[in-house]
Amino acid sequence: MSVRDDKDSLKRTPLYNLHLSLGGKMVPFAGYDMPVQYPAGVLKEHLHTRASAGLFDVSHMGQIALRPKSGRIEDAARALERLVPQDIVAIAKGRQRYAQFTNADGGILDDLMVANFGDHLFLVVNAACKEQDAAHLRANLSDTCIIDSLDDRALIALQGPKAESALAKLCAAAPAMTFMDAGPHIVAGIKCFVSRSGYTGEDGFEISVPAADAERFAKTLLENPDVMPIGLGARDSLRLEAGLCLYGHDIDTTTTPVEAALEWSVQKSRRSGGARAGGFPGADKILGHFDHGAPRRRVGLRAEGRAPVREGALLFAAGEGGEPIGQVTSGGFGPSLNAPVAMGYVPAASSALETKLFAEVRGQRLPLQVAAMPFVKNTYKR
Structure with a gap:
């Protein structure tokens, strides 16, 4: 296959033409032709997001509606709990929670966001996993739920300290939302799904918008001088500084939530001794890690x-x-810190803060130490 043929096989998001008009440098990512950066460059895009507001096209992510056949949202929540170790029943209407699909060995098939929209659950899953996630849901939950892949929607993230003021001009309800609030809202006259969350460590929003309205909506946001388009390069450096996992790198089918230092995401009700403990794939291994510790840790x-x-x-x-004794799973230069940062897995005995280690880089052993995450303090609106 030629490079041209390979390029032609890539999918395009509804904002593809906008990326080209903005000078986006397009690269293959998760089967899509996506902007890695714009003319300002990764460094300026990263720092602008930390100081002002960045607009990210994340339309390659999967959006799925989980609708209970009974009409009772509790039935959809209990059904989803068969596949994830999180307490889904406890998610209140208008709220969202981070979760993971697990396999029989306790490994992570994908990580996702789950929101309660009152009559159905709204899921956002990773781009590279979205087809298998939808198939996984249909194979296991079709007895109680209707699974709709929302392929006719785009997803736009607006991140940074000025994200609220930028969105407030288009959505009066935005300022009242707090971290992990989620639900339907009218934004710029468009029926959207809005969550106050993101992947940068900054305050911000993710807005699901009908694909037909996506370009107009993004252009409206970009008319605000505080808002700059941001590519995949800065998205990665921002999430690394925030200590957030990238699926397929920092977490995968060989890592349990406890090994990945994600135990905070598993509520007590699903742990050993909890009212609804277990009942999800790999529960024995995952709960064993809670009870006795995991052999290795993400640090x-x-x-x-x-x-x-x-x-x-x-x-x-x-x-x-x-x-x-271990391996780096994500690493690079942290522009906000003006210093390199990384994440990786080490034996539990070597995971304490300030433990001195060495990394092999181009045949040399470079000294480093285990450090607290996030590397840059998050600014979520609680």
Whole structure:
């Protein structure tokens, strides 16, 4: 297959033409032709999001409606609890929760957001997993739920300290929303689904909009001088500084939620001794990790020097000799910190803060230490 043929096989989001008109540098990502950056460049885009407001096209993500056949939202919530270790029943109407699909070995099939819209659950899943996630839901929940893949919708993220003021001009309800509020709202005269959440560590919103209205909606937001278009490059550096996992890198089918340091996302009701403990794939292994500890942990890593430690770098307990004890899963330069940051997995015994480790970079052992995450303090509106 030629490069041209491969390029032609990529899917396009409803904002594809807008990206081109804005000078977006397009690259393949999760089967889509997506902007990695715009003329301002990754560094300026990253810092603008931290200081003002960034607009991200995340329409490649999957949007799924889970509708209870009985008409009772509790039935859809209990059904979904068969597949995730989170308490879905407890999500109040107008609220959202982070969750993971798990497999029989306790590994993570995908991570997702689940919102209660009153008459149905609204799910946002990762782009590379959305077809298999929909199939997983249909294979396991079709007895109680209707599973609708909402392929006719775009998804736009507006992130940063000026995101609220920018969205408030188009949606009077926006300022009253707090972190993880979610529901239908009219934005710029368009019927949208809005959540106060994101993937940058900053305050912000994710707005699901009909595909036919997406370009007009994005242009309206970009008319605000506080709002800049942001590509995948800055999206990745922002989420890394925020200590947030990227599926397929920091979490996958071989990592449990406890190993991934995501135990905060599993409510007590689903843990050992809880009212509805277990009942999800891999429960024995995951609950065993809660009870007895996981053999390894995802940790934050700060290098002593200026050289970034990239994904795949091996981690060692000593500077010279010895076998590797772990591996970096995400790494790069943190523009907000003006320093390199990384995440990776190490044995539990080596996961304490300030534990000194070494990473192998271009044949050299570079010193680093286990550091607290997030690397940059989050600014969610609680």
